[in-house]
Amino acid sequence: MSSLVNFLVVAGNTYEPMDKVRHWSNIFTGKTGHDIAAALLPIGPVTLLTSNEPMAKSLLKADGCARLTIKTFRSYNDLDVALAQQMASTNYGVVFMVAAVSDYSPAGAYRIVSAEPVVGQPAGRELWVVEPVRGDKIPGSLGQVAFRGQQTPKLVDKFRQEWHFRGVLVKFKLEAGITEQELVGIAEQSRHHSGADILVANLLEMVQGPAPAAYILDDLGAIRVDRSELAHRLVRQVLIRIQQKPLAAQADT
Numbered sequence: 001m002s003s004l005v006n007f008l009v010v011a012g013n014t015y016e017p018m019d020k021v022r023h024w025s026n027i028f029t030g031k032t033g034h035d036i037a038a039a040l041l042p043i044g045p046v047t048l049l050t051s052n053e054p055m056a057k058s059l060l061k062a063d064g065c066a067r068l069t070i071k072t073f074r075s076y077n078d079l080d081v082a083l084a085q086q087m088a089s090t091n092y093g094v095v096f097m098v099a100a101v102s103d104y105s106p107a108g109a110y111r112i113v114s115a116e117p118v119v120g121q122p123a124g125r126e127l128w129v130v131e132p133v134r135g136d137k138i139p140g141s142l143g144q145v146a147f148r149g150q151q152t153p154k155l156v157d158k159f160r161q162e163w164h165f166r167g168v169l170v171k172f173k174l175e176a177g178i179t180e181q182e183l184v185g186i187a188e189q190s191r192h193h194s195g196a197d198i199l200v201a202n203l204l205e206m207v208q209g210p211a212p213a214a215y216i217l218d219d220l221g222a223i224r225v226d227r228s229e230l231a232h233r234l235v236r237q238v239l240i241r242i243q244q245k246p247l248a249a250q251a252d253t
Contacts, residue, residue, distance in 0.1 A: 004044040005093035005242060008086060009037045012051030013100040014076045018109065018147060020136040026100050030055055032172075033098035035231035038062050043239070047090065049073060049082055051099070076102050076152050083155060087163040094168040094238055097156045098200075104149030109133045112144040160195035168241045170234065171196035176204035184215055184222045191217055197241050200234065 011033020015023040030052040037048045037056075041064030049071045050056045056070045071086075073079040079101065086092070110130035118125045130146060138145065159165040173190050175183050180203065187201035201215040201222075212227030216234060218241070225233050 006090055007037075007040045007044055007046045007094050007096070008049065008090070008092045009033050009040070009046060009096045010049045010079070010083070010099045011037070011056075012073075014051065014079060014102045015074050016076060016102050016105050018106045019138050022138070024102070024106065024147075026102070028100040030099070032230065033096065034059060036096050036098065036234060037068070039231045039235045041065060041067055043235070044093075045069070047071060047086065047092075049079070049086065049099075076105055076155075080155060083158070084163065087159070087165060092165070092167055093242060094170065095159060095165060096170045096234075097159070098170075098172050100174070101152070101155055103152060105152050106147055107150035108148040109138050110146045110148070111142045112146055115144075154194070156194050156196070166245075168198070168238055168245060169194070169196045170238065171199045173199060173201050174204060174207070175201070178203070180206075180215075180224075184217065187215065187217050188222070197245075198234070198237060200230070 012030035013026050013028045015025045017023050030050050033050065034048070034052070034055050037046050038059055040046045041059070041062055045067045047069045048056050048059070051073055053070065053072050059065060059068055059070075062068075071082060073082050079099065109132070111133050113129040113131055115126045115128045118127050128146070133139070133142065133145065156169075156171050159169055171191060171194050173187050175186060178186070183201050183203055187199050191199035197218060199217045201217060206213050207227075213224055214227060214230050215222045215224050216230075216237060218237065
């Protein structure tokens with residue numbers, strides 16, 4: 001590489017407000033993204049956009065930490081705005097979209113007045129009567145409540161479609177309840193859909209099981225790697241990819 005490459009690593013999870021004191025989120029902490037950022041620091045400038053600031057600050061003692069910039073987000077909307085700003089302000093050569101972003105955002109809270117089976121319909125289908133609940137804090141005395149979730153647009157798809165990013169894009173995907181063979185097929189379709197150069201695919205069972213692993217997919221196929229090796233294997237693969245996209249991946253210096 002004739003010049004340094006700017007890397008953007010997006011790590012952590014999102015917190016979606018249900019009211020002013022509660023949120024929904026997911027189980028992921030951002031460790032994989034932070035491991036990737038640490039592996040990149042000896043190579044070039046890294047912007048780490050994360051929801052886990054305490055974990056990110058531990059990287060300030062790592063080799064090459066002078067190259068690290070930490071920025072934070074909390075909600076889906078925070079992340080959407082932050083990514084738009086980053087893509088407009090910095091010529092990134094590689095983006096690692098590692099963050100576990102909520103697929104749904106709260107769009108209303110309701111007290112369930114009644115829930116009755118629907119005659120003649122499949123088992124489990126019910127007719128609900130609800131009334132909206134509003135306020136800074138949803139009361140804890142309502143008996144049963146429901147929250148409506150509105151599907152969120154996929155932020156990873158905005159890199160090519162909206163922000164016109166031409167560098168190397170690394171996407172992460174998690175599935176559950178399917179076979180590893182099915183995972184690879186779904187992941188390859190997902191990689192093409194988002195225009196990702198590389199995709200890291202996991203099953204929930206692979207993340208939480210006794211032998212954590214992941215698949216790395218690119219144009220040459222899929223390889224299964226131990227989770228402990230993922231960050232360094234992925235960085236090596238990205239460096240090879242940069243050589244194939246030199247004009248898009250090299251940043252201004």
